[in-house]
Amino acid sequence: MTIRPSQMNHAFCSARILALLLLLCAVLLPGCAARQPQSGKIQVIASIEPLAWFAERIGGERVAVSVMVPSGGNPHTYEPTPQQMAEVSRSALFVKAGSGVEFELDWMDRLLALNRKIAVCNASAGVTLLPMGEEEHKHESETGEHRHEHGHFDPHFWLSPANARLIAVNVERSLAAVDPAGKAYFAANAAVLDKELQALDGEIRWQLKGVKSRRFLVFHPAWGYFAHEYGLEQIAAEEEGKTLTPRQMERVIRQARSAGIRVVFVAPQFSSAQADAIARDIGGQSVTVDPLARDYAENLRKAATAFARSMQ
Numbered sequence: 001m002t003i004r005p006s007q008m009n010h011a012f013c014s015a016r017i018l019a020l021l022l023l024l025c026a027v028l029l030p031g032c033a034a035r036q037p038q039s040g041k042i043q044v045i046a047s048i049e050p051l052a053w054f055a056e057r058i059g060g061e062r063v064a065v066s067v068m069v070p071s072g073g074n075p076h077t078y079e080p081t082p083q084q085m086a087e088v089s090r091s092a093l094f095v096k097a098g099s100g101v102e103f104e105l106d107w108m109d110r111l112l113a114l115n116r117k118i119a120v121c122n123a124s125a126g127v128t129l130l131p132m133g134e135e136e137h138k139h140e141s142e143t144g145e146h147r148h149e150h151g152h153f154d155p156h157f158w159l160s161p162a163n164a165r166l167i168a169v170n171v172e173r174s175l176a177a178v179d180p181a182g183k184a185y186f187a188a189n190a191a192v193l194d195k196e197l198q199a200l201d202g203e204i205r206w207q208l209k210g211v212k213s214r215r216f217l218v219f220h221p222a223w224g225y226f227a228h229e230y231g232l233e234q235i236a237a238e239e240e241g242k243t244l245t246p247r248q249m250e251r252v253i254r255q256a257r258s259a260g261i262r263v264v265f266v267a268p269q270f271s272s273a274q275a276d277a278i279a280r281d282i283g284g285q286s287v288t289v290d291p292l293a294r295d296y297a298e299n300l301r302k303a304a305t306a307f308a309r310s311m312q
Contacts, residue, residue, distance in 0.1 A: 006073055042179050044133065045087055046095040048075060049294040050158050051123050054171045056094050058189045062182045068103065068111075071294065075103040080111070090112045092178045095171060099124035099129055099155040122175035123167045125296075127155040130193070130224055132239075149189040157289055159303075160225040161201040168193050200297050204230065204304045211311040217256050218265040219257070219275040222291035232311075235259065237278065244274050256282045263310035265289045 027163030041064040046052035052067040059065065066087050069078045080088075088094065088111050096104050112118065132154050157163045172190040176183040214232050216223075237252045238244050244252070256264075262284030264274040272286055279286040287306055293299035 004295065021055075028181075034199050042093065042127055042175070042182075043087070043091040044175075045084075045091045045093060047097055047101060047108075049292050050296045050299075051095045051097065051171075053296045054123070054167050055093075055175070056200050057193050058168060058186055059175055059182075060185065060189050061186060062179060068107075069291075069292070072268060075292070076269075078103050080107060085111065088112075088118065091115065091118055092096075093119045093121060093125055093174055094312070095121045095174070097155060097158070098124040099127070100153055101155045118173060119168055119178050123170050124157050124163075125170050126166045127157045127163050129155075129157060130228060132221070132224075145216050154221070154224045156222045157225050158296070159223055159291055159300070160229040161178050161197050161204070161300065162210075162229060163225060164197050165194055168197065174295045196297060200300060207304050207308050208232070209286075211308050213260065213311040215261065216260050216265065216307050216310055217252075217259075217261045217263065217278075218289075219269055219272075219278075219286075220267050220291075222267060223265075223289070223303070223307075226300075226307075232307070235261070237264070237275070247276065249274065252278055253281045256284075261310070263287055263306075265306070265310075267291055 008297065011049055015189045042059065042062055044052075044055045044059060044063045045068065046055055046065065047068045049067050049069070049071060052065050055063060055065045066084075068080055068084055069075045078098045094112070096108060098104070112120070130153065132152055141222060158167060168190050170184050175186045179186075208230050215235055216232060217225075217235045217237065219237045221234060225233050226232070227234040235252075235255060238248070256262075256278065262282060264275045264279045264282075264284065264286045264290055266272045266286050268288055268290050272288075275286045287310070290299060
């Protein structure tokens with residue numbers, strides 16, 4: 001049979017289209033050709049950067065770790081990409097905060113539906129969560145000032161080295177469950193990390209020991225567990241990522257002036273415009289501290305140094 005050039009071109013084009021569809025299917029559709037990593041490592045996915053750090057430290061060479069909310073992403077509003085959803089479909093373990101992080105509240109059920117076999121590590125298991133109402137926030141209405149207590153918990157539990165040690169235990173157990181052959185390896189890595197976290201706690205306590213004031217001002221209330229751990233008082237300007245009203249701005253400025261505060265700490269996941277405005281009005285400055293940085297230990301050192309300087 002003679003094959004015409006037009007038929008050959010048609011067949012070639014059809015093959016290219018089929019190959020492209022298969023590639024898109026593998027990347028975007030979890031049910032199609034779920035690819036195994038060439039490295040042979042256990043695939044782990046964490047909801048936020050700090051939890052990915054724990055998985056990397058304990059999992060070591062036996063794991064490949066990815067994260068859902070990337071550096072600079074806002075966990076209040078972030079939506080996963082199709083590629084990230086495909087990552088979930090190929091992963092063996094999902095490390096979640098489990099403390100009320102908004103991204104997890106919005107997306108966890110949908111992500112787990114992509115992979116019914118994935119194991120889940122609740123990083124906050126065993127942690128005593130602090131109610132947001134533990135530090136009461138004052139709000140002003142048109143008729144005057146009143147107190148309001150939040151009915152939910154502060155989700156930022158990882159910003160305490162004591163809680164970090166519990167995270168490490170939870171991650172170690174979950175990794176051993178999905179990869180029993182690596183149990184001794186994970187235990188050894190966790191033991192090293194535990195000593196480092198204890199040393200980190202000692203460093204921070206020494207650094208904060210001599211500060212004159214014990215109060216610091218943050219724009220977003222992420223550092224409550226850190227403050228609770230070290231006998232400090234976090235004054236928060238806003239709640240739940242909401243823009244401050246002019247009246248609320250005035251309240252924060254009065255409170256900062258009364259406490260002698262000259263530094264407003266702001267997270268890089270949020271706009272610094274209002275924090276900068278508060279800093280100008282109190283004759284101070286705004287300083288960035290990141291509650292979601294990947295390198296957990298180094299980030300806490302940097303934050304402790306910044307807080308200590310602001311409270312001298």
